[in-house]
Amino acid sequence: MNVILAEYLGFCYGVKRAIKLAREQAGKDSFVATLGPIIHNPQMVAQLDAEGIKMIDTLDEINKGTVIIRSHGVGPNIYKKAEAKGLTVLDATCPHVKKAQMSAKNLAAEGYVVIIIGEKKHPEVKSIFEWAGENAIVVEDEEQARQIKYVPKLGVVAQTTFSRIKFKQLVEILIDKSNNIKVLRTICNATEQRQQAAADLASEVDMMLVIGGKNSANTTRLADLCSKQCLTYHIETADELDANWFHNIEKIGVTAGASTPDWLIREVYTKCKNMNKICKVY
Ligand code: SF4
Numbered sequence: 052m053n054v055i056l057a058e059y060l061g062f063c064y065g066v067k068r069a070i071k072l073a074r075e076q077a078g079k080d081s082f083v084a085t086l087g088p089i090i091h092n093p094q095m096v097a098q099l100d101a102e103g104i105k106m107i108d109t110l111d112e113i114n115k116g117t118v119i120i121r122s123h124g125v126g127p128n129i130y131k132k133a134e135a136k137g138l139t140v141l142d143a144t145c146p147h148v149k150k151a152q153m154s155a156k157n158l159a160a161e162g163y164v165v166i167i168i169g170e171k172k173h174p175e176v177k178s179i180f181e182w183a184g185e186n187a188i189v190v191e192d193e194e195q196a197r198q199i200k201y202v203p204k205l206g207v208v209a210q211t212t213f214s215r216i217k218f219k220q221l222v223e224i225l226i227d228k229s230n231n232i233k234v235l236r237t238i239c240n241a242t243e244q245r246q247q248a249a250a251d252l253a254s255e256v257d258m259m260l261v262i263g264g265k266n267s268a269n270t271t272r273l274a275d276l277c278s279k280q281c282l283t284y285h286i287e288t289a290d291e292l293d294a295n296w297f298h299n300i301e302k303i304g305v306t307a308g309a310s311t312p313d314w315l316i317r318e319v320y321t322k323c324k325n326m327n328k329i330c331k332v333y
Pocket of ligand 1: 064145240242
């Protein structure tokens with residue numbers, strides 16, 4: 052049985068950076084907590100909790116210590132509220148997300164109606180929206196893009212993990228909504244690299260294993276992409292691997308979302324390699 056890892060998989064730069072910053076802060080303050088899960092991976096959140104980095108849902112749950120802003124970022128009101136409470140703020144917003152937030156802020160300041168292309172409910176989009184002025188609108192699909200009314204100045208930014216192809220399609224619709232349109236392509240490479248590498252690998256193997264949180268949007272998207280090419284399982288840990296899946300399978304591809312830690316990938320890889328023996332005994 053041949054087990055092949057995708058060329059790009061697992062933690063992206065922004066996630067690695069956020070976890071490193073959080074770990075450096077652990078133990079330096081009486082209470083250290085991330086505002087929301089630092090990444091969409093329950094195993095990683097549990098590990099950080101064991102290291103003393105707690106998770107809170109709102110600033111109402113903290114009165115002293117350090118609050119860590121995760122890679123998805125937050126709006127300006129959170130910084131103000133944290134400052135008013137006398138908290139230390141450790142800003143682990145990914146620099147790519149920060150760039151999207153500041154692009155939206157600057158466009159709004161220049162009088163543009165800001166369109167954010169992305170998933171309305173995603174925390175990163177919510178954070179960009181908070182910086183984008185009172186007229187900002189989130190557009191998720193072609194239908195919503197068509198409904199935008201003509202405005203004198205239209206500025207467009209994107210969720211960093213949005214599909215480049217879909218972004219282009221939506222911009223083509225938005226182009227007719229103003230004579231003065233400014234498009235800032237705030238998409239980051241990490242997602243696309245992982246998606247392309249996963250699709251390439253899925254076209255060569257009999258089965259793909261996609262590792263990552265069931266609550267991780269980018270992992271779910273990887274699983275969707277792979278399932279179009281071959282038999283695909285989305286798992287969170289090696290414990291979910293089932294010997295039945297491996298019968299008559301020669302080549303297995305492994306990929307993982309941008310929020311999946313290396314140790315989970317290693318465990319799955321090793322168990323797959325050993326599955327060869329398990330299948331023969333079965
Ligand atoms: S996917 Fe890109 S923008 Fe998002 S956290 Fe990772 S590096 Fe930053």
